[in-house]
Amino acid sequence: MHVKEIENGIVLENIKDFELPHIFECGQCFRWNKEEDGSYTGVAFGKVINLRKEHDKVYIDNTNYNDFKNIWHSYFDLDRDYGKIKEKLSAIDETMKTSVEFGYGIRILKQDEWETLISFIISANNRIPMIKRAIEALSENYGSYIGNYRGKKYYSFPKPEKLYNLSLEDINFKGIGFRGKYILNAAKLVVNKEIDIYNLKNLETFKAREELMKFSGVGPKVSDCVMFFSMDKSDAFPIDVWVKRVMEYFYVPEGTSLKKIQKFAEEKFGNLAGFAQQYLFYYARELKIGKNK
DNA sequence: CTGCAGGGGTAAA
DNA sequence: TTTACCCCTGCA
The missing domain is CATH 1.10.1670.10 (Helix-hairpin-Helix base-excision DNA repair enzymes (C-terminal))
Structure with missing residues (x-):
């Protein structure tokens, strides 16, 4: 892979194991949306970017080399050799071989721990469109305004400190429902440092799971999602x-x-x-x- | 058109 | 082990 700066963005040349629909529609993230031209626009780490793929080139618009180095390189898990992973999994049996061939361009995004925690708390007994709607409502109301991109306004995901002082009524958006109390509880535990969410990645998987399940509304499935999608714990196995x-x-x-x-x-x-x-x-x-x- | 089951789990009984 | 949970969508 080779990285090149272009106007208002960068391009990743000669990229492998990188398919936009596989990455953004495999259930790991909720803030990415397909544009009419087939590209994807999304918000992460307080930035809005757009990805477009042509042959073996991925164009990332609305960013720069500095952000790529500091954020996107890690976010898109670019140091990992998915070819090797696919090879190993395919060797296990025919089922794995077929599955890997089907989702050949999947990459696991390295998302923010806090945002992933709240997103998957909202996901419990919920549907994807509703989950996305709830997360957007939280962001529009309590996140920071990032800017206008292609005619739409974008907002970052709210920090725990921002949600800390809110009441159930304040976050009573469609799709939140009975999970509202879990969200406020999580904000409280994080702000009061009763659980150091940004340090859990340094713990053993079983220990991190134990800590995550101290959050109300977090069971085995949600905790495994949070560990795998934000803490680089690939031995987690979320079962939905x-x-x-x-x-x-x-x-x-x-x-x-x-x-x-x-x-x-x-x-x-x-x-x-x-x-x-x-x-x-x-x-x-x-x-x-x-x-x- | 109206009614109702069930959904990318978890907590509580 | 079973059931309720917000509320929207799909389907009868």
Whole structure:
């Protein structure tokens, strides 16, 4: 891969394992939207950027080399060799081989811990459009104004300090519902430093999970999502309904407990479990595998 | 058109 | 292990 500066942006040349729909529609993020021209615009770390791909070039608009170096390089996980991961997973069995071929351009974004925590608290028993709507409402009301891009206004995700002083009524947006109390509780625990969310990545996976589950509204699934999508813990294996379906379809008897599926995945995929989960999830959801039994 | 089940889990019983 | 949860969407 080669990085070049262009007007109001940069271009990544000769890039591998990087497909925009795979990355932005594999369920890991909620603030990226497809434009009419097929490009994607999104907000992360207080910036709004747009990505467009042509052959083996990815154009990142509305940024500069400095931000690329400090933010986007890490955010798009550009140091990781996905070719190697895909090779290892494909060697496991035919199911993995097929899943990897299907989502060949997936990359795991390294998102902000706090934003990921709140986003996945909102995701519980919720649907993607509703989750996105709730996150946008929080950002528009309590985030900072970033600017106007292509005729739309963009706002950063609100800091915990900003949400700390709010009441349930203040955040009673569509899609938040019963999760409102969890959000306020999380802001309180983080602001009061009862849980140091930005230090959890330095803990062992089991310990970080234990800490995350101290947050109200955070169970095994949400904690694994937060660890994998923001803390670089690839041995986490979040099991949502789609992963449960695809695991039951290919690997374990129907009705296997989540705990047993987790253990099965741990043994089968090891520290690549998170990546395996992501390829399986994308494959299962796009093809609706196991949906109609 | 109206009515109702269920959804990218978790907490509480 | 089972059930309620906000509320929107899909479907009967």
